[in-house]
Amino acid sequence: MEEQVAAYVAREQKQPLPPPPSEFGTVATLRKNLFATPFDTIITIVLGLFTAWAVWRLVQWGFATAVFTGENREACLAGEGGAVGACWAFVHAKLGQFVYGLYPLDQRWRVDLLFALLAVLMVPLAIPTAPYKRLNAILLVLVFPFVALVLLTGGNIGLSGGWVAFLFIIAAFISSALAAGNVTASAKLLKVANGLALVGLLVLLAANVVASGRVTFLDFRFSMLSLFAFFLALGSIGASVLSSLGAREPRHAGVLRILLPPLVTAVLIAVLAADFGLQHVPTNLWGGLMLTLVVALTGIAASLPVGILLALGRRSHLPAVRLFSIIFIEFWRGVPLITVLFMSTFMIPLLLPEGVTFNQLLRALIGVAIFSAAYMAEVIRGGLQAIPKGQYEGAQALGLGYWQMMRLIIMPQAIKLVIPGIVNTFIGLFKDTSLVYIIGLADLLGTVRRGFSDPNWITPTTAATGLVFAGFVYWIFCFGMSRYSMFMERRFDTGHKR
Structure with missing residues (x-):
């Protein structure tokens, strides 16, 4: 009996059976x-x-059945061979205009150089393992805009004294806000700084209706009122610096942070007024893909920080700040972008101080940035609401101030949670740049549409071919942003899976 039982005992590992x-x-x-x-x-x-x-x-x-080569419309007309498909010869002939617009032929190397610099700075920044991230970000955010402005315009832009005063007043308000971020700063001096900056702005606006003499100062032509506003802005910056000298943080750190906006403003004015020996190219000659990227990148770069400030303002405990943020966000979200572009084109000149003028492109950039910032603010606010209250309490228990808490603890977590929403807003902004054609700016789609009216290329398939080409270019950029967003989501998706 024992031998019969032992005969059924396996003496080695059985191999698994294959699936059905x-x-x-x-x-x-x-x-x-x-x-x-x-x-x-x-x-x-x-x-x-x-x-x-x-x-x-x-x-x-x-x-x-497509036509890839040809000198004119005759190549894309149906003959004895039957129907003709896409007229890629039209795209090939107009490719230079589609990329550069009416930018002078002998100066297009400047645009090519700008594209190369943008790629050199953005690609290492997008690669997580690339070194020198801080230096790369500083070059891209602080240096590249000045280089792009000089290369595209040629520099030597005549600035009036009103422009100089206006830019320094903006810098004074920013410096005052940075000084107020330190809770131990002098409240009296901060009130003085804000008061001087506000009075300077009012004086500059009064220069539109009050006649005053002209004077040259620092090689800029000021009116007497605009010069007075300029000195008020300098006084405001000085008061902001003095307010931080008695703060708890190291003096040099606080002073450098407050002086950064006026220093950047001074560098910007020096760059705009300098003569680099380049041919001046007015913005009405810009167009094509170059103009699309200028509008999109400017809107993206401006909408994220402004949206963060608006989101923080909407959650602020200060009634005035919260009310202003709510009105700003709800108003601009309730107005179509086309209306915003028309408003910025015709109403901004009415609100500018004496001696300050914006060209059509700059007005469009302001409209696009304001519109996208309102949407970005709600995306960021959604991320802030997802952060547990314990994170705020823990940061406060460590003795961090409001801006330190937001910069080091809260905002990195909030932005990580809303990466899909941020990129979705960027993609929508990139596609909405085609609407600037309504106000006379020839972006990529506008340049393609202008090519349809060329009598040398009017055929039944020209319009469809041009629109397919433009749509494919938009898709490449939007798809690239989408895929990179998914990559960053996977990389930052820590602690959210079970």
Whole structure:
């Protein structure tokens, strides 16, 4: 009996059995996902036939019957050979205009150099393992805009004294806000700084209606009122610096932070007024993909920080700040972008101080930045609301001030949570740049549409070919932003999975 029992005991590891043929392999996968039921089978066949038909028609139109070379419209007209598909010869002939607009031919190297610099700075910054991230970010955020402005315009932009006073008043307000971020700063001196900056702005606005003499100061032509406003701005900056000298943080750190806005303003004015020996190219000659990138990158760079400030303002405990942020966000979110562009084009000149003028491109950039900042503020506010209250309490328990808490603890977590919303706003902004064509700026889509009116290339397929080309370019940029967003989500997705 014992020998019979021992005969059934396994003496070695048994190999696992293979899965059933009905659950493994290509046939099983297709049966499970596409042909599981009769209804699934019908839908799969119908959609498969439609997809095959659509792909065949696109390949036939875009490649099989397309025209890739030609000197004029005659190459893209249907002859004895039958119908003609896409007129890629039109895209090839107009490619320079699609990229540069009406930028002078002998100066397009400046745009190419700018594109190369942008790629050199952005690619290492986008790679997580690349070194020198801080230096790269400083070059991209602080240095590259000045270089781009000089390369695209040529520099030597004549600035009036009103412009100088206006820029320094803005710098004075920013310096005052930075000084107020330190809770131990002198409250009396901060009130003096804010008062001087506000009076300077009012004096500069009064220069529009009050006649005053002209005077030259620092090689700039001031009116007497604008010069007085300039000195008031300098006094405001000085009061902000003095307010931080008695603060608890190291004096040099507080002073350098407060002096950064006026220093950047001074560098900007020096760059705009300097003569670099380049041919001046007015903005009405800019166009094509170059103009699209200028509008999109400016809107993206401005909307994120402004949106963060508006989101913080909407959650502020100060009634005036909260009310202003709510009114700003709700007003601009309730107005279409086309209306915002028209408002910025025709109303901004009415609100500017004497001697300060904005060209059409700058007015459009302001409108796009304000519009996108309102949407960005709500995205950031959603991330702030997702942060547990314990994070705020822990930061306060460590003795961190408000701005330190936001910069070091709260905001990094909030931004990480709303990366999809941020990138979605950026993608929408990039596509909305095509609306600047309404106010006379020839972006990529506007330049393509202008090419349709060229009598040398008017054919039945020219418009469709140009629009497909423009749509493909927009898709490349938007798809790239989307994929990079997904990559960053996976990289930062820590502590949220179970």
